[in-house]
Amino acid sequence: xxSGYIAVIGKANAGKSTLINVLVGEKVSIVSPKPQTTxxxxxxxxxxxxxxxxxxxTPGVYRARNALTDLMMRTTETSYKDxxxxxxxxxxxxxxxxxxxxLMKKVQSAAPMIVAYTKIDIMPAERIAEDAKRLxxxxxxxxxxxxxxxxxxxxxxxxxxxxxxxxEGERIFSEDVVSDRSEKFMIAEIMREKILLKYDREIPxxxxxxxxxxxxxxxxxxxxxxxxxxxKSNHKxxxxxxxxxxxxxxxxxxxxxxxxxxxxxxxxTTYVKVRENWRDREGLMRExxxxxxx
Ligand SMILES: Nc1nc2c(ncn2[C@@H]2O[C@H](COP(=O)(O)OP(=O)(O)OP(=O)(O)O)[C@@H](O)[C@H]2O)c(=O)[nH]1
Ligand SMILES: [Mg+2]
Numbered sequence: 001x002x003s004g005y006i007a008v009i010g011k012a013n014a015g016k017s018t019l020i021n022v023l024v025g026e027k028v029s030i031v032s033p034k035p036q037t038t039x040x041x042x043x044x045x046x047x048x049x050x051x052x053x054x055x056x057x058t059p060g061v062y063r064a065r066n067a068l069t070d071l072m073m074r075t076t077e078t079s080y081k082d083x084x085x086x087x088x089x090x091x092x093x094x095x096x097x098x099x100x101x102x103l104m105k106k107v108q109s110a111a112p113m114i115v116a117y118t119k120i121d122i123m124p125a126e127r128i129a130e131d132a133k134r135l136x137x138x139x140x141x142x143x144x145x146x147x148x149x150x151x152x153x154x155x156x157x158x159x160x161x162x163x164x165x166x167x168e169g170e171r172i173f174s175e176d177v178v179s180d181r182s183e184k185f186m187i188a189e190i191m192r193e194k195i196l197l198k199y200d201r202e203i204p205x206x207x208x209x210x211x212x213x214x215x216x217x218x219x220x221x222x223x224x225x226x227x228x229x230x231x232k233s234n235h236k237x238x239x240x241x242x243x244x245x246x247x248x249x250x251x252x253x254x255x256x257x258x259x260x261x262x263x264x265x266x267x268x269t270t271y272v273k274v275r276e277n278w279r280d281r282e283g284l285m286r287e288x289x290x291x292x293x294x
Contacts, residue, residue, distance in 0.1 A: 003052035004084030004166040012060030030193035043180040068279040093119040121148040206231035
């Protein structure tokens with residue numbers, strides 16, 4: 001039996017969470033086209049007959065601008081220490097810059113590393129070999145595996161390469177576990193995902209979602225009440241929209257996903273609140289669940 005921890009590291013928006021979801025076979029981490037979607041360290045577990053992969057999703061590397069992004073970068077820095085393997089996710093479609101090389105070289109010294117060169121479904125195939133060669137010449141020693149999470153391409157090869165680097169050992173989590181996160185956490189994240197998809201610029205980045213109520217009634221319906229906390233009163237107006245239409249739409253998409261996730265009907269209510277500049281206020285951040293794990 002092979003089992004171990006695999007830290008999934010890379011720049012923001014590279015496709016880390018998408019790849020983990022596809023490998024695990026369930027949605028354990030939210031995804032969006034905007035950078036800085038993942039804010040926490042989230043475990044996603046893939047169980048096979050003789051292998052257990054514990055993927056550690058992390059916030060993508062991005063320049064820190066406030067106390068929240070600063071905390072996110074510290075989370076990422078600590079997440080790839082003390083793991084068995086590092087899976088570095090690189091957005092192949094975005095090309096290779098000296099920044100990418102530098103980051104890969106820094107990360108590869110912490111543990112055995114493999115590069116997943118992803119999004120190959122939306123880029124010219126001939127660039128893959130060129131980029132892999134370039135990385136090698138620049139001092140990246142890890143093997144490069146071209147994949148597409150969206151099209152499910154080359155994932156078996158990637159898994160086998162990861163498994164080869166995992167230590168022998170018993171399962172870390174029991175076989176029915178796919179994530180270390182609670183239903184309550186995922187409910188809030190699903191709402192945050194729909195907000196990331198619906199709103200532009202700084203608004204979604206300044207949103208935290210808090211669960212006030214999450215319970216299953218006797219008739220099986222889940223009652224969910226959420227606070228959508230934003231940073232400024234003009235953001236609140238935009239979030240709600242004319243006649244409440246914008247928020248209603250985001251909540252409706254969220255409700256459908258929650259129902260799929262929970263396997264039952266959901267009655268969802270939301271309130272929008274303002275907490276001025278909460279992303280720079282440690283006390284509020286902690287209250288919203290963003291705290292250092294050390
Ligand atoms: N075409 C294509 N798009 C992909 C692929 N994998 C991810 N994406 C898209 O890339 C965007 C970012 O994906 P995420 O999985 O949220 O990226 P991430 O690395 O987790 O981002 P952060 O959490 O912000 O660091 C989303 O729009 C995904 O749909 C892929 O294999 N092919
Ligand atoms: Mg992510």
